[in-house]
Amino acid sequence: MAPPEQPHQGRVTPPVIAPGHTFRSVTDKIGGIVLTKRTPIGWFVGFGIGFIFLLVLNVTIGNLLVTGIGIWGNNVPVGWAFDIINFVWWIGIGHAGTLISAILLLFRQQWRTSINRFAEAMTLFAVACAAMFPLLHTGRPWLAAYWLFPYPNTMGLWPQFRSPLIWDVFAVSTYGTVSLLFWFTGLVPDLATLRDRAQSKGVRRIFGVLSLGWRGSARHWHRYEMAYLLLAGISTPLVLSVHSVVSFDFAVSNLPGWHATVFPPYFVAGAIYSGFAMVMTLAIPLRKFYHLEDFITMRHIHNMTKVMLVTGMIVAYGYANEAFFAWYSANPYEAFMMSNRMTGPYALFYWTLIAINAVMIQLFWFRKVRDNIVLLFVLSLLVNVGMWLERFVIIVTSLHRDFLPSSWDMYAPTRWDFAMFTGTIGLFLSLFFLFIRFLPALAMFEMRTIVPEAKMEHEHRG
Amino acid sequence: MTAQTHDGAHLAAPRDIDGLRSRALIAGVVGLVGCGLGFVFDRDHFFRSWLIAYLLVLGIALGSMALLMIQHLSGGAWGVFRRVFEASSRTLPLLALMFLPIVLGMGTLYSWTHAEHVAADAILQHKAPYLNVPFFLIRALIYFAGWIGIAWTMSRWSRRQDEGDMSVNKRLQYLAGGGLVFYALASTFAGIDWIMSINPHWFSTLFGFIMVAGHGLSALSFTIVVSTFLSRRAPMENILKPSHFHDLGKLSLAFVMLWAYFNFSQYMLVYAANLAEEIPYFITRISHGWQYVALFLVVFQFIVPFLLLLSRDLKRMPHRLIWVSFALLAVRYIDLFLLVSPEFASTGANLHMVTGAHESHFYVHWLDLAAPLAVGGLWLWMFFTQLAQRPLVAFADPYLREAMESTGGH
Numbered sequence: 001m002a003p004p005e006q007p008h009q010g011r012v013t014p015p016v017i018a019p020g021h022t023f024r025s026v027t028d029k030i031g032g033i034v035l036t037k038r039t040p041i042g043w044f045v046g047f048g049i050g051f052i053f054l055l056v057l058n059v060t061i062g063n064l065l066v067t068g069i070g071i072w073g074n075n076v077p078v079g080w081a082f083d084i085i086n087f088v089w090w091i092g093i094g095h096a097g098t099l100i101s102a103i104l105l106l107f108r109q110q111w112r113t114s115i116n117r118f119a120e121a122m123t124l125f126a127v128a129c130a131a132m133f134p135l136l137h138t139g140r141p142w143l144a145a146y147w148l149f150p151y152p153n154t155m156g157l158w159p160q161f162r163s164p165l166i167w168d169v170f171a172v173s174t175y176g177t178v179s180l181l182f183w184f185t186g187l188v189p190d191l192a193t194l195r196d197r198a199q200s201k202g203v204r205r206i207f208g209v210l211s212l213g214w215r216g217s218a219r220h221w222h223r224y225e226m227a228y229l230l231l232a233g234i235s236t237p238l239v240l241s242v243h244s245v246v247s248f249d250f251a252v253s254n255l256p257g258w259h260a261t262v263f264p265p266y267f268v269a270g271a272i273y274s275g276f277a278m279v280m281t282l283a284i285p286l287r288k289f290y291h292l293e294d295f296i297t298m299r300h301i302h303n304m305t306k307v308m309l310v311t312g313m314i315v316a317y318g319y320a321n322e323a324f325f326a327w328y329s330a331n332p333y334e335a336f337m338m339s340n341r342m343t344g345p346y347a348l349f350y351w352t353l354i355a356i357n358a359v360m361i362q363l364f365w366f367r368k369v370r371d372n373i374v375l376l377f378v379l380s381l382l383v384n385v386g387m388w389l390e391r392f393v394i395i396v397t398s399l400h401r402d403f404l405p406s407s408w409d410m411y412a413p414t415r416w417d418f419a420m421f422t423g424t425i426g427l428f429l430s431l432f433f434l435f436i437r438f439l440p441a442l443a444m445f446e447m448r449t450i451v452p453e454a455k456m457e458h459e460h461r462g
Numbered sequence: 463m464t465a466q467t468h469d470g471a472h473l474a475a476p477r478d479i480d481g482l483r484s485r486a487l488i489a490g491v492v493g494l495v496g497c498g499l500g501f502v503f504d505r506d507h508f509f510r511s512w513l514i515a516y517l518l519v520l521g522i523a524l525g526s527m528a529l530l531m532i533q534h535l536s537g538g539a540w541g542v543f544r545r546v547f548e549a550s551s552r553t554l555p556l557l558a559l560m561f562l563p564i565v566l567g568m569g570t571l572y573s574w575t576h577a578e579h580v581a582a583d584a585i586l587q588h589k590a591p592y593l594n595v596p597f598f599l600i601r602a603l604i605y606f607a608g609w610i611g612i613a614w615t616m617s618r619w620s621r622r623q624d625e626g627d628m629s630v631n632k633r634l635q636y637l638a639g640g641g642l643v644f645y646a647l648a649s650t651f652a653g654i655d656w657i658m659s660i661n662p663h664w665f666s667t668l669f670g671f672i673m674v675a676g677h678g679l680s681a682l683s684f685t686i687v688v689s690t691f692l693s694r695r696a697p698m699e700n701i702l703k704p705s706h707f708h709d710l711g712k713l714s715l716a717f718v719m720l721w722a723y724f725n726f727s728q729y730m731l732v733y734a735a736n737l738a739e740e741i742p743y744f745i746t747r748i749s750h751g752w753q754y755v756a757l758f759l760v761v762f763q764f765i766v767p768f769l770l771l772l773s774r775d776l777k778r779m780p781h782r783l784i785w786v787s788f789a790l791l792a793v794r795y796i797d798l799f800l801l802v803s804p805e806f807a808s809t810g811a812n813l814h815m816v817t818g819a820h821e822s823h824f825y826v827h828w829l830d831l832a833a834p835l836a837v838g839g840l841w842l843w844m845f846f847t848q849l850a851q852r853p854l855v856a857f858a859d860p861y862l863r864e865a866m867e868s869t870g871g872h
Contacts, residue, residue, distance in 0.1 A: 248731070251735075252731060260668075260731075261728045261732065262667035264723070313643065317646065321670065325665055329665050330739075331739060
């Protein structure tokens with residue numbers, strides 16, 4: 001069978017799906033991961049590691065609720081620390097999913113097809129991890145709804161609508177809801193496939209309920225595609241809005257290092273950058289372990305690296321911009337903030353993040369690097385570290401030495417801060433392992449549209 | 463219509479272009495006469511009006527060059543517009559020449575050029591290592607050298623591609639990658655130098671993004687206008703499909719949204735923080751009549767084009783889309799007008815913190831109409847000259863087949 005795409009003259013672009021696949025082989029391969037009775041031993045190992053850290057999270061939350069948020073290291077003047085750092089970090093990671101599923105769909109980028117499903121799942125799990133931090137930071141999460149959501153009440157009490165923290169509540173909850181709908185809508189035809197292929201009655205029943213009576217009729221497909229496009233349209237502004245609102249949390253303040261008009265686009269770029277790094281971190285072991293190299297091809301790896309390069313360059317531009325304007329503003333507090341970042345007690349963190357996010361990413365310019373899977377895996381992990389450090393530097397260095405030298409202090413996280421952070425990584429991993437075991441990690445029905453067989457009948461979709 | 467023919471003769475520009483060229487030249491000369499009168503009788507206003515008009519056409523040229531580089535890097539369905547982008551970017555040498563009046567007018571445009579003014583102002587003394595005449599000129603030289611160098615090299619390699627030399631494809635990509643980095647940095651600093659430093663106390667870290675969004679929006683609008691003209695004539699009438707306009711329309715919509723997003727973010731953050739070093743910029747623009755210009759922009763550079771461009775049918779009908787694009791170009795001019803003019807509303811010194819607010823009322827000067835005629839006319843003349851020099855389709859583009867087959871979607 002001929003390869004699905006003719007390479008362009010003078011360059012060889014890897015295909016979005018390896019040659020030789022048919023409708024059946026795609027469905028067998030992806031559906032087989034879910035419908036098999038034999039769970040690979042490696043899955044248990046991976047899930048087990050995630051689950052142990054999930055238990056750590058449970059212990060931490062238990063202690064937090066019994067003792068109070070004093071178990072964390074944040075205190076005046078650093079009133080915001082790990083909780084917000086990790087919140088922003090996780091929310092940022094979630095962005096790649098929405099970008100891949102919504103914007104790349106609207107731009108008709110075919111290569112999104114094999115990575116969109118698990119990137120969307122990643123988004124949901126990342127949002128779940130992110131949401132835990134502000135909720136638990138309230139100390140009494142069962143009262144959080146009462147504090148956070150505006151509802152008409154006899155006391156005439158309302159949250160402060162001028163505070164971006166309240167906008168955040170809406171932005172993140174909208175984001176979570178739309179991402180969930182988008183993900184589930186995308187799953188429906190695949191759930192029906194699994195229902196039809198399930199061997200045991202129980203499994204068939206579960207997938208039967210979840211697939212909402214999908215029969216795959218022409219009318220179903222027609223409405224389905226329309227709904228999917230509309231959801232993509234609704235999700236698109238969310239890619240920009242959520243992290244912009246997160247950046248407003250900082251930027252509306254008067255604090256040097258937080259108040260910068262560049263924050264919204266710079267945060268959004270950083271979010272997409274870290275999100276793609278996480279997709280890469282997950283995709284590289286996934287394709288290796290389940291032998292999905294035919295579906296998650298070098299084309300995907302290349303393109304994701306290029307997206308990381310572009311967004312990483314925007315982030316680096318943001319750093320340069322902040323440094324230049326700290327001087328150009330002629331504001332002594334801005335200048336001090338910058339010199340404190342560069343030479344103060346947390347300077348090591350600053351220079352590490354610059355080394356990763358501004359220097360190391362220049363490696364992505366090179367085809368040789370984009371071809372080296374092992375190196376890319378390491379680099380994508382480093383990008384996650386770099387973006388975490390970026391949030392640490394922005395949040396902690398701006399707070400710990402503000403306008404009044406008498407109130408300066410240092411911040412150090414406690415063991416419970418680390419337990420909470422690693423615990424959410426455990427939650428994320430546990431959910432992700434459950435997802436790849438029980439749901440199709442790649443969109444089967446969409447993959448079927450890119451095999452050569454599909455091109456014979458209808459050339460264009462959408 | 464065969465894209466594979468290795469000879470561009472049948473893709474030559476239509477003859478009507480010559481008519482447009484001469485009309486543009488006439489308009490330019492008429493405008494120049496007006497500007498000459500302005501130069502003699504009202505020199506200060508001449509420089510300001512020239513700067514605003516200049517920024518508009520510079521934005522089209524630079525935006526086109528950036529879109530061209532993105533096209534080289536990403537391929538994609540807008541390869542059919544490559545020659546329009548290339549012709550725009552080849553106007554940069556003329557734009558360098560048209561920058562000279564701004565150099566001549568530095569003294570009236572930028573208060574930091576006056577030593578006695580700087581001596582009385584601690585902030586300007588702090589900024590003097592950056593805001594001084596020699597360094598300003600050196601930077602301008604660097605920007606133009608870089609931009610012209612990139613545009614010229616891309617144009618040369620593009621010609622080699624037409625001649626069948628496929629080895630340039632790879633090099634074009636490398637150049638585009640580095641070129642975009644240079645473009646982004648140079649556009650940011652050019653924005654700081656030529657616009658932001660009119661009010662040398664003010665700063666906004668988002669300004670570079672606002673520049674780039676403006677470039678993209680004006681370049682896309684201009685490309686839609688020119689391509690609509692071309693799509694009614696041979697040879698492009700069979701090549702440009704509704705789907706191609708649909709793609710440009712979608713990008714225009716994206717840039718309309720980006721423009722609004724950047725400007726809203728900047729306004730909201732400065733408004734909320736309300737800091738003495740930032741807020742005067744907006745106070746100037748939301749009082750004394752300028753607020754109506756600002757509101758006009760909110761409505762006509764965001765709300766109306768946003769709602770119109772949502773329509774799939776509109777984006778696929780070039781004869782309608784062209785009006786939205788025309789309007790967007792006009793509104794871009796007003797946007798630049800609002801970036802520059804209010805700073806000069808207080809006569810003499812533009813530091814409204816110093817002078818009284820009573821002199822800050824909204825005004826439009828007759829030179830604000832003559833200067834765009836001069837700058838725009840001359841620039842269009844150059845653009846059409848450049849456009850006519852090459853086949854209208856980059857027929858050797860490796861992505862072209864994909865671009866021509868594109869049916870557009872959604």
